[in-house]
Amino acid sequence: MSDSQSKIYRAIFLMGIVSLLGDTVYEGGRGLIPAFLRYLGASAVVVGAIGGLGELVGYLMRLVGGVLVDVSARYWLFIFLGYGLIGFIPGLSLTARVGGWIVATIFIILERIGKGLRSPARDTVLANVSKGIGRGKAFGIHEFMDQLGAIAGPILVALLMALTKNDYSFTFLSLMLPYLMLMTVLYITYTIIKEESKGEVLKKRGGYGFKSSEAKSFLYYSFSVFFNTIGVVTAPIILYKTSLLSSGFDWLPPALYAFIQLVDAPTALISGFLYDRKGINFLTVPFILSVFVAPLLFVSFSISQVIIVALIYGLILGMQESIYRAAVADIAPSKYRGIAYGIFNTILGIAFFLSGVIYGYMLDINLAVSYITLYAVFTQILALILLRLSLRVRQE
Numbered sequence: 001m002s003d004s005q006s007k008i009y010r011a012i013f014l015m016g017i018v019s020l021l022g023d024t025v026y027e028g029g030r031g032l033i034p035a036f037l038r039y040l041g042a043s044a045v046v047v048g049a050i051g052g053l054g055e056l057v058g059y060l061m062r063l064v065g066g067v068l069v070d071v072s073a074r075y076w077l078f079i080f081l082g083y084g085l086i087g088f089i090p091g092l093s094l095t096a097r098v099g100g101w102i103v104a105t106i107f108i109i110l111e112r113i114g115k116g117l118r119s120p121a122r123d124t125v126l127a128n129v130s131k132g133i134g135r136g137k138a139f140g141i142h143e144f145m146d147q148l149g150a151i152a153g154p155i156l157v158a159l160l161m162a163l164t165k166n167d168y169s170f171t172f173l174s175l176m177l178p179y180l181m182l183m184t185v186l187y188i189t190y191t192i193i194k195e196e197s198k199g200e201v202l203k204k205r206g207g208y209g210f211k212s213s214e215a216k217s218f219l220y221y222s223f224s225v226f227f228n229t230i231g232v233v234t235a236p237i238i239l240y241k242t243s244l245l246s247s248g249f250d251w252l253p254p255a256l257y258a259f260i261q262l263v264d265a266p267t268a269l270i271s272g273f274l275y276d277r278k279g280i281n282f283l284t285v286p287f288i289l290s291v292f293v294a295p296l297l298f299v300s301f302s303i304s305q306v307i308i309v310a311l312i313y314g315l316i317l318g319m320q321e322s323i324y325r326a327a328v329a330d331i332a333p334s335k336y337r338g339i340a341y342g343i344f345n346t347i348l349g350i351a352f353f354l355s356g357v358i359y360g361y362m363l364d365i366n367l368a369v370s371y372i373t374l375y376a377v378f379t380q381i382l383a384l385i386l387l388r389l390s391l392r393v394r395q396e
Contacts, residue, residue, distance in 0.1 A: 004132055011129040012138050014189040015122065016145030021182035022083055023146055025175050026111060028153025029089035032161070033108060036092065036168050040101035050105050054112040059349025061116020066342020068117075070335065075121040076190050082118020083186055085110055090179055093172035120341040127329035127337055129193060135326040140272015143322040147265035151258060217394040218331050218340060221280075222347045224287075224386035225324055229351035230358065231379025232290045233297050235260060237359045238313060241297055242306050252303065256310050263314025268322035275323040280394075283327065283387060286319040291380045294359060295373040324348075331394065 037050065069078055088107040095104040130138030160171040235257065242256050275282045289312055297309045325341075332340030362372055 008129055008131075008133050008138075011193040012126070012141050013145075014185070014193060015126055015129075016142050018083070018182065018186050018189055019122075019142060019146040020149035020152075021178050021185060022086055023149030024153040024156065024178045025086050025182060026089050026115075026153070027150045028157040029092065029111075029172065029175055031154040032157050032168070032171065033092075033104075036096075036172075037101050037104060039168060040095065040104060042101040046101070050108060054108050055349065056353065057109055058112035058115045059346050059352075061113050062119050062345035062349070063342040065117040066120035066338040066340070066345075069121045069124060069338030069342075075125050075338075076194065078117050078121040079125070080186065080190075082114040082116075082121070083182060085114025085117075086182065087176075087179055088114075090172050090174075090176040093169040096169045116345075119345060120338045123325060123329075123341045124337045125193075130329075134272075134276035135329045136272040136275030136323055138272070139326040139329075140269045140275070140322045143268035143272070143318070143325075144265050146321075147261055147268065147318075151261045151265070154258065213393055214331070214333060217390045218328075218343075220386050220390035220393060221327060221331055222344050224283075224383045224390060225344070226347050226351045226383075227379045227386065228287050228290055228383035229320075229348060230355045231294070231376050231383070232316060232355060233294045233309075233313070233359045234352060234356045235313065235317075236356060237363060238297060238306065238310060240360075241300065241363065242303070245301070245303055245306060256306065259307070260310050260314040260317065263311055264318040264321065267315050267318025271319045272322050272326065275326055280327050280330065280387070280391060282323065283319075284384065286316045286324075287380050287383050287387065289316050290383075291376050294376045295369055298362070298367075298369050298372050331390070 034051070037046070042050070065078055065082075069075055088111045092104055092107055095101070095107065126138055126142055127135060157171055157175075160174055161167070164170050238260075239257060242252055271282070271285075293309060293313050293316070296312070297306065300306045300309060325344075328340050328344050329337060358375075
């Protein structure tokens, strides 16, 4: 391995450690937030509204963050600001005594704003430092490490809740330790890779747009992912169906969620390497797999069947969180990557929201599986057509 490649892997590893610690804090906290809000007196409707608002704000802020990143090229400012706002998660320990669920809601929204601000900057830095080894590998390795934190966080919180007999304040406050570790490692990472993470600065007078072919390819790709995503059942719907089938065994839904994360992590890593060998054409694999999730879930009448659904969904999620992001870096010009990631993540967030609403409604009205299958097939056909168009325009 050459010295330049060693530096690239070092940068990816350091960014991965940052994301691992970040996920330990906020995924751990997010797993406890619904029950905590109920503990503070919030109704089910309020809890659902807070969760939906948080996700919507987070994804919209990714678009804002993307534009700001490209205009200023101050990637690290937004990375530090975004990760800094994670501190509101351990800060939730205060709201059990002061402010109640209203103040807790403000803290939750602020953390989601931080997520939106840091994501385009982080992805741009990752794309900048990974040019010499293949972006599929880079995003795959990063997502693998990210998912380790997503698994560790909820497990840590569950253990703390069990050991303290449901002491919410102590459990949230305990997340201050990994938060302080996160900010320390982030500063160390910045001092080591700040020079090699620099990208092109967007010129103020140069206009603000891609070339026509680049814009078309990027938009075709983004909307192919949009239709792919609205055709896939989201994790909350899978877990909701699990709760219907596991009455009296309330540990099963979170256990199944952990299983999804465990499938996600190695899939992200492996698919990243395959993406670098096969290119964007490899995205046809998750698109085709996406056809099967909804029909299989809606015909499931046992936990064993739902586990199969969770396995397929975990495979798709692992690819979605690694190679879908890597493709943006390959399609969009380097000086517009922040904007591109902002637009892409906003479209993806809207798709996640619509998928949850659509499949939640289908589950509520007990829609016939034949209609659900038609919907799943139709959305993935549209996704594949748009992906083909993106590739064709890119090759012209």
